[in-house]
Each structure stands twice: as C-alpha cells, then as structure tokens.
Amino acid sequence: MEKPILVGLLGLGTVGSGVVKIIENHQEKLMHQVGCPVKVKKILVRDVHKPRDVAVDPALLTTSAADVIDDPDINVIIEVMGGVEETKEWLLRALRQGKHVVTANKDLMAVYGSELLRVAAEHRCDLFYEASVAGGIPILRSLVDGLASDRITKLMGIVNGTTNYILTKMSQNGASYEAVLAEAQALGFAEADPTSDVEGLDAARKMAILARLGFSMDIDLDDVQVKGITEVTEEDLNYGKRLGYTMKLIGIAQRDGQKVEVSVQPTFLPDSHPLASVHNEYNAVYVYGEAVGETMFYGPGAGSLPTATAVVSDLVAVMKNMRLGVNGHSAVAPQYEKQLKAPAEIFSKYFLRIHVKDQVGAFAKITTLFSQRGVSFEKILQLPLKENGLAEIVIVTHDASQQDYEDILQQLGDLEIVERVQSSYRVEGEKR
Ligand SMILES: NC(=O)c1ccc[n+]([C@@H]2O[C@H](COP(=O)([O-])OP(=O)(O)OC[C@H]3O[C@@H](n4cnc5c(N)ncnc54)[C@H](O)[C@@H]3O)[C@@H](O)[C@H]2O)c1
Ligand SMILES: N[C@@H](CCO)C(=O)O
CATH class of the missing domain: 3.40.50.720 (NAD(P)-binding Rossmann-like Domain)
Structure with a gap:
C-alpha cells in the first residue's frame, strides 16, 4: 500500500x-x-x-x-x-x-x-x-476555474448563514432577534463572537475575498462598505412585505468599466428575485459574467x-x-490596479421610512429635497401614527447616486417637520 x-x-x-x-x-x-x-x-x-x-x-x-x-x-x-x-x-x-x-x-x-x-x-x-x-458551496473554485475564461462584472450574494437564519425566522415566524440568534449559535452557524455575523463583518470579509478573485484586484477589507442587521426591525420587515420585498443581508461587488464598488448591507429584494427565496442558513452567490450571463450558486453556507x-x-x-508534483500555484497575482468608485458613481434604489409632523405642506418640503437632487419616487405610502400629530411616510426611490441620497438624508434630518428617519435600506434586484 x-x-x-x-x-x-x-x-x-x-x-x-x-x-x-x-x-x-x-x-x-x-x-x-x-x-x-x-x-x-x-x-x-x-x-x-x-x-x-x-x-x-x-x-x-x-x-x-x-x-x-x-x-x-x-x-x-x-x-x-x-x-x-x-x-x-x-x-x-x-x-x-x-x-x-x-x-x-x-x-x-x-x-x-x-x-x-x-x-x-x-x-x-x-x-x-x-x-x-x-x-459548502464551491464558489471560489467556480470563480477561479469554472469561470476562468469570462470577465466577471457583478457578484451578489447571501454569504452569511447566521444573519440569513435570523432574518428568515424573524420574517416568517415573527420570532425575536435574540431568540433566533441563540438558535443559530446552538446550531453551530454563528462565529464564536457573533458580533461579526450580525454587524456584517463576516460577510464583508467574504465579499473582499470574492471580489479579489472575481475582479482580479487587490481588494482590502477596508474597501468594503459595511452595515449589519442589528437595526432591522419587525416594522421594516412588515413594510417590505406590503411592498412585495424580502429583506436579506446582501453583499454586492460590482464592476463598471475599471471601477468597482463592494458593500454589505441589509437590502430589500423583490419577492420574485431568486435570492429572496434563499432561506435559513443557506447561502447563494449570483455571478454575472460578460459572456456567461447570470449564474447562481446555492447551498448550505455554514454548519459542521x-x-x-x-x-x-x-x-x-x-x-x-x-x-x-504541481503544488504552489494557488496564488495568481492581481491583474488589474484597484480603482474604487466614488459615492457619486454608485447607483441604487432606496427604501426610506420617516416620521414627520402631520402638517399641511410637510410632504411638499420632503419632495422638494428629492427633486432638487433629481431623485424621483417609485412608491409612496403615508399612514397616520398613534403618536400625537405624527405620520409615517415610506418612500421607495428610483435610482439615485449614493452621494445624492446621503445628502438628502442629512438634509431631511435638518428639516423641522421631520421627527426622525426611522430606517433606510438599499433596494436591489429590480429591472433598471
Ligand atoms: N461553523 C461554521 O459553519 C463555519 C463555516 C465556515 C468557516 N468557518 C470557520 O472555521 C473556523 C472554525 O470554526 P468553528 O465553527 O469550527 O469554530 P469552533 O469554535 O466550533 O471551533 C474552533 C476550535 O478551535 C479551538 N481552538 C481555537 N484556538 C485554539 C488554540 N489556540 N489552541 C487550541 N485550540 C484552539 C477551540 O477550542 C475550538 O474547539 C473559523 O475560522 C470559522 O470562521 C466556520
Ligand atoms: N458564521 C458564519 C459561518 C460560515 O462562514 C456564517 O454564519 O455564515
């Protein structure tokens, strides 16, 4: 032998x-x-x-x-x-x-x-x-070998099992965040310190690795914009449902020309999007290649x-x-110089939930801020709140640059009629 x-x-x-x-x-x-x-x-x-x-x-x-x-x-x-x-x-x-x-x-x-x-x-x-x-998904080998001949332009994925488990259970059973996190820990999905799961850092590390391989650029962890799920509320998930959206912690790495963006954030996807039906600890990575088009890799993202x-x-x-006798060739030096997009070059739709004073002209003041930046609305809901004299406004925008949207958020916060900005999420996966 x-x-x-x-x-x-x-x-x-x-x-x-x-x-x-x-x-x-x-x-x-x-x-x-x-x-x-x-x-x-x-x-x-x-x-x-x-x-x-x-x-x-x-x-x-x-x-x-x-x-x-x-x-x-x-x-x-x-x-x-x-x-x-x-x-x-x-x-x-x-x-x-x-x-x-x-x-x-x-x-x-x-x-x-x-x-x-x-x-x-x-x-x-x-x-x-x-x-x-x-x-368990062989995604790195798929990028390095299976798609070696293509030019990858976008990677979009659910790459953290713990947060997907939490969001699935919160949205399907209305379970509490704390109870579901404890379950994910008991099942062996969560990191020893689950902060890196729920605050998005674990997914950010994975997106840095994916983007580095997919785009052949020296992407660092610091290049990834990160937001976790700790502020996601049941109300947000319920509004998502009314609008036909599912909330997922989504990693996005996108290349336009030579410039790239990499981020991880809680994101609303249309219910019909394939990533919206990836549940529990399952992961999935959508890969867009110029020649191959769309591919999706799906499987268990954690567990023994x-x-x-x-x-x-x-x-x-x-x-x-x-x-x-061919060991030692697993590293391929990056082919391209890293060029990150500026916030003015990153575009997406946004979901925004704000509490405003229920006064004549309040809505006009809000729409003015958006129209000054050339950002239009795709969907709007307005509901009275139990809280005295307040109304809740939910807006889904058309495409806006991250720069314009952040400026609008800041100016909204300065408006006297705006009591507070409750939540704000990226909306992805709809036809542009
Ligand atoms: N659990 C998963 O689903 C999963 C999935 C993908 C990757 N990972 C990664 O795999 C690695 C292990 O994860 P895990 O879930 O098995 O963690 P774990 O905490 O269950 O196991 C790690 C083990 O290593 C031991 N250990 C740590 N430092 C040690 C040291 N200095 N000397 C001796 N023993 C030491 C710990 O005592 C523990 O038993 C981590 O890097 C994790 O991010 C985990
Ligand atoms: N804590 C990680 C383990 C797999 O990397 C997760 O939940 O996805």
Whole structure:
C-alpha cells in the first residue's frame, strides 16, 4: 500500500469534528481519488479531556501547536480553529517548512490572504481556502476555474448563514432577534463572537475575498462598505412585505468599466428575485459574467459537515497536486490596479421610512429635497401614527447616486417637520 498522506488538524470544534468524520467515513472514496490513504496524525485542542461529538483516539490530541506544525511527517495542515494574528504566524511557519495548508478562516484570508498566498508560492506549497466563503458551496473554485475564461462584472450574494437564519425566522415566524440568534449559535452557524455575523463583518470579509478573485484586484477589507442587521426591525420587515420585498443581508461587488464598488448591507429584494427565496442558513452567490450571463450558486453556507466538505475537497486538491508534483500555484497575482468608485458613481434604489409632523405642506418640503437632487419616487405610502400629530411616510426611490441620497438624508434630518428617519435600506434586484 502507498504511504499515507498525513494531516495535522488545528482545532476540533464544529468544523474540525466534521473534517475528522468526513476523512474517516469517506476513506475509500478519498483513496480512490488520490491513490493513497489519508490519516489525521495530530490534532491541536485546548483541552484534551473535553467530551467531543466525534470519536478520536486520545493519543492524537495535543495542546502544543508545535507538535502539529513542526511534525516533519505531516504533509498538510488543516486550520479550523479561527483567530488571526497567532494563526497567521503558525500557518507561515508551516508553509516555510514546506507543508500545504487548507483553511476555513475568512477573518485571516480577508486580511492576510495575499501575504500567505505569496509565502505559499515561494515554498511551492498549496494554500486553499474554499470553506472560507459560503461554507459548502464551491464558489471560489467556480470563480477561479469554472469561470476562468469570462470577465466577471457583478457578484451578489447571501454569504452569511447566521444573519440569513435570523432574518428568515424573524420574517416568517415573527420570532425575536435574540431568540433566533441563540438558535443559530446552538446550531453551530454563528462565529464564536457573533458580533461579526450580525454587524456584517463576516460577510464583508467574504465579499473582499470574492471580489479579489472575481475582479482580479487587490481588494482590502477596508474597501468594503459595511452595515449589519442589528437595526432591522419587525416594522421594516412588515413594510417590505406590503411592498412585495424580502429583506436579506446582501453583499454586492460590482464592476463598471475599471471601477468597482463592494458593500454589505441589509437590502430589500423583490419577492420574485431568486435570492429572496434563499432561506435559513443557506447561502447563494449570483455571478454575472460578460459572456456567461447570470449564474447562481446555492447551498448550505455554514454548519459542521457542509463546511467540512469544502475543507476536505481542498485537501483532495492538495493531494492530487502532490501526485502530479504541481503544488504552489494557488496564488495568481492581481491583474488589474484597484480603482474604487466614488459615492457619486454608485447607483441604487432606496427604501426610506420617516416620521414627520402631520402638517399641511410637510410632504411638499420632503419632495422638494428629492427633486432638487433629481431623485424621483417609485412608491409612496403615508399612514397616520398613534403618536400625537405624527405620520409615517415610506418612500421607495428610483435610482439615485449614493452621494445624492446621503445628502438628502442629512438634509431631511435638518428639516423641522421631520421627527426622525426611522430606517433606510438599499433596494436591489429590480429591472433598471
Ligand atoms: N461553523 C461554521 O459553519 C463555519 C463555516 C465556515 C468557516 N468557518 C470557520 O472555521 C473556523 C472554525 O470554526 P468553528 O465553527 O469550527 O469554530 P469552533 O469554535 O466550533 O471551533 C474552533 C476550535 O478551535 C479551538 N481552538 C481555537 N484556538 C485554539 C488554540 N489556540 N489552541 C487550541 N485550540 C484552539 C477551540 O477550542 C475550538 O474547539 C473559523 O475560522 C470559522 O470562521 C466556520
Ligand atoms: N458564521 C458564519 C459561518 C460560515 O462562514 C456564517 O454564519 O455564515
């Protein structure tokens, strides 16, 4: 029998347990694909005595990272422990010793991906990170290989399972935000600190990775405009329903000419849009290519086994490369210089909900602000409020530039008749 490929695992939590299960349960298939057995040789954990939901030989467990990273027999390091600074140092150490790396860590790849990929190439090592974006959906490989011949112009996706789970349950069952977040944590979708899920940062990291690959530009996390779902209310979701919209946390990366925009924000989509029917922890990424047109990739975006599938598929890719002797080509330097759009160059429709004093002429003052900027209304609702002398106005605009819209919002806030701006969201996915 051929010598086995030996794997070192960093982390044995939700994803790590799934990785161990898949490597054990699919041994025959892996063997068929790569022609030799695959064995987990060492696993880094924090507590060797902790009960686990996967059976592992206690002799494999260690609390010393060096036992895994510096083991000369280990060929591939699988990093599923999370963290950024220390994790980066450990992975650099592994790469410099000629070990291939597979990681599910978008926090790391969004910030240090370019550096890690460069060091991997210098040492003729593979560094794959399919699981870092959209869990079980093979979206990175689809962009890099499947759509390699096309020019991608837009990526639009639901790339965070936790927030999609929360928005789905809030809107379908009227469940409370806190209760559903706790459910998502119990189901293993949420990050150890779910702030990065609900405040949009997790999705922003994934969009930075997607945009970098899709547009072949050095997009940084700081280039992504981010807004999370913490301020989304039941009233907003209900108004959306009345207007035929579904609320989703949407990542958008769009290229017009040489200029790009990348953002993550709660967004209203028409109910008929394919992304509107992506529910619970499922993810989907819409990819528009100049030649291919529209494609959509759909699947589970989080969870133990779906994510582990992507990790182990990366492991298979590393092993196939090892057999062919072609490791170390996973990094392709960006082809284009990054050019970000200015706010005056970013266009969309907007949903706006404001509370105004129910007085003669109030509405005219509001419409004047919009018309001065050349922004027209597509839909308007006005309802009296229980609160004394106030009315609620809901507006959906036609296309407006982000610059014009932000200026209007600021001027609305200064109007004496406007009590408060309740909420404001981008509206996407309608024919322009
Ligand atoms: N859970 C998912 O659905 C999912 C999906 C895609 C990507 N990811 C990513 O995969 C990684 C792991 O996620 P998870 O959900 O399995 O997290 P987890 O918290 O369930 O597991 C991480 C494990 O690593 C261990 N660990 C962390 N630092 C360690 C250290 N210094 N030494 C020893 N052990 C350490 C923790 O004790 C924990 O058991 C993260 O980067 C996450 O963003 C998770
Ligand atoms: N917390 C992440 C895990 C998958 O990356 C999510 O909810 O999508």
